[in-house]
Amino acid sequence: MANPTGDSIAFARDTMIPPREPPARESGYVKWMRENLFSNALNITLTVISILIIFGLLRAVVPWFLNGVWNAGSLSECRTIIAERAGPDASGACWAMVRERWNQFLFGFFPMDQYWRPTLAFGLLFAAIGPVLFAGQKEKLNPLFLVVTLFLAVTLWLASAPALAFALTAVLLLVLFALANTAPGRLIWFTAIYPAITFFLLWGGSIWAPVVAMLGFVIIAVTYRLTFERLGVVVATALGAVLAVLWWLFLDHGVAQAIDSVIPIGLPAVASDQFGGFLLAMTIGVTAIAFSLPMGILLALGRRSDMFLIKVLSVGFIEFIRGVPLITLLFTASLLLQYFLPPNTNFDLILRVIILVTFFSAAYIAEVIRGGLAALPRGQYEAADALGLDYWRAQRLVIMPQALKIAIPGIVSSFIGLFKDTTLVAFVGLLDPLKGVTQIVRADINWKGIYWEPYIFVGAIFFVICFGMSRYSMYLERRLKRDHR
Amino acid sequence: MAYAGEAPKDSFRLSMLIYDTRYRSITIQIIVLILFGLFLSWIFNNIVQNLAAKDRGFSYDFLWNRAGYDISQRLIAYTNDDTHARAMLVGLLNTLLLAFFGCILATVIGVVAGVLRLSNNWLIGRLMTVYVEVTRNVPVLLWILLVYVVLSEAMPEPKDFKLTDAMIAAGEQPKAHMILGSIAITNRGTNIPEPLFDRSLGNIDLGIFLVSLDLLAIIAVLVGSFFAYRALSHRARALQEATGVRPVTWWKSLLIWLAPVVILLWALGFHLGYPQFKGFNFTGGITVAHAFTALLVALSLYTGAFIAEIVRAGIMAIPRGQTEAAYALGLRPGRTMSLVILPQALRVIIPPLISQYLNLTKNTSLAIAVSYMDLRGTLGGITLNQTGKELECMLLMMAIYLTISLIISGVMNIYNNAVKLKER
Numbered sequence: 001m002a003n004p005t006g007d008s009i010a011f012a013r014d015t016m017i018p019p020r021e022p023p024a025r026e027s028g029y030v031k032w033m034r035e036n037l038f039s040n041a042l043n044i045t046l047t048v049i050s051i052l053i054i055f056g057l058l059r060a061v062v063p064w065f066l067n068g069v070w071n072a073g074s075l076s077e078c079r080t081i082i083a084e085r086a087g088p089d090a091s092g093a094c095w096a097m098v099r100e101r102w103n104q105f106l107f108g109f110f111p112m113d114q115y116w117r118p119t120l121a122f123g124l125l126f127a128a129i130g131p132v133l134f135a136g137q138k139e140k141l142n143p144l145f146l147v148v149t150l151f152l153a154v155t156l157w158l159a160s161a162p163a164l165a166f167a168l169t170a171v172l173l174l175v176l177f178a179l180a181n182t183a184p185g186r187l188i189w190f191t192a193i194y195p196a197i198t199f200f201l202l203w204g205g206s207i208w209a210p211v212v213a214m215l216g217f218v219i220i221a222v223t224y225r226l227t228f229e230r231l232g233v234v235v236a237t238a239l240g241a242v243l244a245v246l247w248w249l250f251l252d253h254g255v256a257q258a259i260d261s262v263i264p265i266g267l268p269a270v271a272s273d274q275f276g277g278f279l280l281a282m283t284i285g286v287t288a289i290a291f292s293l294p295m296g297i298l299l300a301l302g303r304r305s306d307m308f309l310i311k312v313l314s315v316g317f318i319e320f321i322r323g324v325p326l327i328t329l330l331f332t333a334s335l336l337l338q339y340f341l342p343p344n345t346n347f348d349l350i351l352r353v354i355i356l357v358t359f360f361s362a363a364y365i366a367e368v369i370r371g372g373l374a375a376l377p378r379g380q381y382e383a384a385d386a387l388g389l390d391y392w393r394a395q396r397l398v399i400m401p402q403a404l405k406i407a408i409p410g411i412v413s414s415f416i417g418l419f420k421d422t423t424l425v426a427f428v429g430l431l432d433p434l435k436g437v438t439q440i441v442r443a444d445i446n447w448k449g450i451y452w453e454p455y456i457f458v459g460a461i462f463f464v465i466c467f468g469m470s471r472y473s474m475y476l477e478r479r480l481k482r483d484h485r
Numbered sequence: 486m487a488y489a490g491e492a493p494k495d496s497f498r499l500s501m502l503i504y505d506t507r508y509r510s511i512t513i514q515i516i517v518l519i520l521f522g523l524f525l526s527w528i529f530n531n532i533v534q535n536l537a538a539k540d541r542g543f544s545y546d547f548l549w550n551r552a553g554y555d556i557s558q559r560l561i562a563y564t565n566d567d568t569h570a571r572a573m574l575v576g577l578l579n580t581l582l583l584a585f586f587g588c589i590l591a592t593v594i595g596v597v598a599g600v601l602r603l604s605n606n607w608l609i610g611r612l613m614t615v616y617v618e619v620t621r622n623v624p625v626l627l628w629i630l631l632v633y634v635v636l637s638e639a640m641p642e643p644k645d646f647k648l649t650d651a652m653i654a655a656g657e658q659p660k661a662h663m664i665l666g667s668i669a670i671t672n673r674g675t676n677i678p679e680p681l682f683d684r685s686l687g688n689i690d691l692g693i694f695l696v697s698l699d700l701l702a703i704i705a706v707l708v709g710s711f712f713a714y715r716a717l718s719h720r721a722r723a724l725q726e727a728t729g730v731r732p733v734t735w736w737k738s739l740l741i742w743l744a745p746v747v748i749l750l751w752a753l754g755f756h757l758g759y760p761q762f763k764g765f766n767f768t769g770g771i772t773v774a775h776a777f778t779a780l781l782v783a784l785s786l787y788t789g790a791f792i793a794e795i796v797r798a799g800i801m802a803i804p805r806g807q808t809e810a811a812y813a814l815g816l817r818p819g820r821t822m823s824l825v826i827l828p829q830a831l832r833v834i835i836p837p838l839i840s841q842y843l844n845l846t847k848n849t850s851l852a853i854a855v856s857y858m859d860l861r862g863t864l865g866g867i868t869l870n871q872t873g874k875e876l877e878c879m880l881l882m883m884a885i886y887l888t889i890s891l892i893i894s895g896v897m898n899i900y901n902n903a904v905k906l907k908e909r
Contacts, residue, residue, distance in 0.1 A: 036607035323890035325850035420624040466622035
C-alpha cells in the first residue's frame with residue numbers, strides 16, 4: 001500500500017515477502033521418512049530388516065504369480081509350460097487346477113445343472129440380512145438390492161437357471177425394491193421366511209415341507225398374540241412353543257404329504273452327502289450364526305439370573321462346552337447322538353453338526369454378552385426398574401441394546417471363529433473346502449503334488465469373508481457409538 | 486380420619502404361583518427342574534436301550550487290555566504290548582507337550598508382533614498388521630495342513646545330504662545343507678541335536694514312567710537361583726528404601742542365574758549329540774516328526790496373531806497421562822515401562838491371554854489333521870476304533886479335556902487375582 005503522506009519510512013515494510021519453502025528435511029516425504037523410518041538406530045535396524053523381509057517375499061512370490069498357468073490339464077503339463085516360458089529353474093503357479101476344479105471347491109458334489117439353486121440362495125442371503133445389517137438406514141437398501149440384482153442376473157445366467165426361476169426371482173426382487181422404498185420395516189418378513197426358501201432351494205424336494213414347517217412358527221406367533229396379555233410373556237411363549245412342537249411332531253409331516261399329493265410342486269431333491277465346499281461351510285456357518293446369537297443371549301441371561309437352578313444349568317452348559325474342543329463335540333454329533341436318542345432315530349449328519357456347532361458358538365457368545373451385561377452400569381438396571389418395566393421389557397428396551405452394543409466386537413469375532421471352524425467338519429466325513437475337497441484334488445493323478453495353489457485359493461476366500469465381517473463390526477461399532485470422545 | 490383398611494388377607498390362591506413375584510421364581514425353577522429331570526431320564530433311558538440293543542455294557546475294563554498299536558512319538562516308554570490306558574497316557578503327554586511349547590512360542594511371537602505393531606516404525610507396523618490380519622482371518626487348519634504339506638513334500642530327501650568321497654574328490658557339494666551344521670530338515674522329519682550327559686545321574690522310576698535325574702537337578706538348581714535372585718532384589722529394595730540409592734545388581738543377578746547351571750552342566754559332562762548322516766538316513770540327535778513341527782508352528786503363529794492384538798490393546802488401554810506422569814517423576818523410559826505401564830497393561834492383557842492359552846490347548850486336538858498321536862489320536866482314535874467303545878472313550882476324553890481346561894483357567898485365575906487392581 002502506498003504511504004498516504006507520500007514519503008516512505010525506511011524501516012517499515014509495506015509489502016509482504018513471499019513465504020520461503022520449508023527446509024527440505026522438515027517437509028514432505030523426507031520428513032515423513034526421517035520420523036517414521038529412520039528416527040534412531042533401532043528404527044533404522046527395523047526398517048532394514050523389514051525391507052529385507054519384503055524383498056525376500058516379493059522375490060519369491062512375484063515371479064511365481066507372474067509365471068502362473070491357467071490353461072493346462074495336469075500339474076506336469078503346467079510345469080512343462082512354465083519351463084518353456086520362463087526357463088527350466090523358474091517356479092510358477094498352476095492355476096489351471098483352480099480353473100478345472102473351482103466348482104468342487106464351491107459346491108462339492110452338488111448336481112451341476114442345479115448350481116443356480118445355491119447361487120440364488122447365496123444372493124438372496126444378502127437381501128435377507130441387508131435389513132438387519134443396515135437397520136434404520138434405508139438409503140443403503142437400494143444400492144444393496146441393486147448389487148444383489150446384478151449379481152443374481154449374471155450368476156443365474158451363467159448357471160443357466162430355468163426361466164421360471166428367473167421370473168420368480170425378478171418378481172421377488174421387485175417386491176423387495178418396492179418394500180424398501182415404501183415400508184422398509186416390512187422387509188424383516190423376508191428375513192424371517194428366508195430360511196425356508198433356502199432350505200427348499202438347497203435340499204429341494206416338495207415345497208410344502210418348508211411351508212408347512214413354517215406354519216409352526218405362525219402357531220407360536222398367533223398363540224402369543226392371543227394370550228400374552230392374560231398370561232404374560234413367558235407363559236404365552238411357552239404355550240406357543242408347546243403347540244408348535246405338537247404340530248411339528250404329529251401333524252407337520254402328514255399335512256405336508258397330503259398337500260403335496262394334491263398339488264405337487266418341487267425341485268429335484270439333493271442329498272446331504274452331495275453338499276460340499278464353500279456351500280457346506282456357508283450352510284453350516286450361516287445357520288449356526290443365526291441360531292447361536294439368540295441362544296447365547298438366553299444363556300447369558302440365564303447365567304446372570306437370580307434363580308439358582310437356571311443359573312447352575314446355564315453355567316454348567318457354558319463351562320462344559322467351552323472346556324472341550326470342538327472336534328470332540330463334532331464326534332459327539334457323529335458317534336454319540338445315536339446313543340442319546342431313541343433307538344433307530346437317524347437324522348441328517350449336516351443337521352446334527354449344525355446343532356452341535358450352534359451349541360458351541362452359543363456358549364462363547366454367552367460369555368461375550370455376559371461381559372457386555374457386566375460392563376453396563378448398575379444405574380441402567382435400576383432406571384429400567386424405576387420406570388416400571390417388567391423383566392423382559394427392561395431387557396428388550398434398556399439392557400440388551402446397550403449390552404449388545406458393547407459386545408459387538410466379541411460377538412463378531414465369535415462369528416468369525418465359527419465360520420473358520422466349519423472346516424473341522426471334515427473330520428466327521430463331510431466335504432469341507434479346506435481338507436475335504438483339497439484332499440480329493442490332491443489325490444487326483446493329474447494334480448498330485450500340488451499344494452500351494454489349493455490352499456491359497458481356499459484361504460483367500462476365507463480371508464475375504466472373515467475380513468469383511470471384521471470390517472463390518474468396526475463400522476457398526478463406529479455407527480452405534482453414542483458418546484463423543 | 487380414614488384408616489387404611491386391613492392389609493388384604495394373605496390367602497393363597499393358585500394363580501399366585503404365576504402372578505406373584507414372591508412365588509413365580511420358585512414355580513419356574515420347579516418346572517425347569519422337572520423338565521430337566523425328565524430330559525436326563527429320557528437320555529439315560531435311551532442310552533440303556535441303545536446299549537442293550539447293541540448287546541454291550543458300559544465299562545472301562547478295556548483300558549487294561551493290550552493296545553496292540555505303535556505310537557511313533559512318545560515321551561514315556563511304550564510298546565504295542567502295553568495297555569490302552571498307557572497309550573492314552575502317551576497321547577495325553579503328547580497333547581500337553583504340544584500345548585506347553587505352543588503357548589510359550591505363541592506368547593513370544595505375540596508379544597514381539599504386538600509391540601512391533603505399535604512401534605514408531607511405519608514399515609514394520611504395516612508388516613505386522615499384514616501378519617496379524619492374514620493369520621487371524623484364515624482357519625488354523627489351513628496353516629496346519631500347509632506347513633505339514635510343505636515340510637513333507639518340498640523338503641529334500643535324506644540322501645540329498647549325502648557327501649561321498651567321490652563328491653569331495655570332485656569338489657562337489659551335497660544338494661542340501663544342514664542349518665548351522667546341526668539341524669537337518671528332511672521330508673521325513675526334522676533332525677535336531679540332543680542333549681547328552683557323560684556323567685549322567687540316571688533315571689528315577691516313578692512306577693508309571695521314568696524321570697531323568699539330570700533334568701530334575703537342573704530344575705532344582707534353577708529354582709534355587711530363583712530364590713537367591715528374589716533375596717537379592719529384596720535386599721536391593723530394602724537398601725533403596727533406607728538410603729535412596731539403588732545398588733547395582735545386574736552383574737550379581739546374572740551370576741546367580743548363570744553360574745550354578747553352568748557348573749552343574751559341566752559337572753554332568755553336558756554336550757550336544759549332533760545328527761550325522763550315515764548310510765541312508767540320519768543317526769544321532771532327535772528326530773522331530775513333521776506332524777509335531779507343523780502343529781507347533783501353525784498353532785503358535787495363529788494364536789500369536791491373537792496374542793499380538795491382545796498385547797496391543799493392553800498397552801493402548803493405558804492412558805498417555807500415565808507415561809507423562811512417570812516422566813514427570815523423572816523415570817527413564819525403561820523404568821517407566823517396567824514400573825508404570827507394564828503392571829497396568831498386564832491387568833488388561835492377562836484374562837484374554839488365558840483364554841488364548843485355553844484355545845491353543847483345545848486346538849491341539851486338530852492333530853487329527855496330520856495324524857499326530859495326541860489324546861484324540863490314541864484314546865479317541867485308534868483305541869476307540871479297535872474296541873468300539875465309543876461312549877466310554879468319548880466321555881473319558883471330554884472329561885480329560887475339561888479337566889485340563891479347568892486346571893489352566895484355575896491356575897491363571899489365581900495369578901489374575903494376584904495382579905488384579907485392589908479396589909476398596
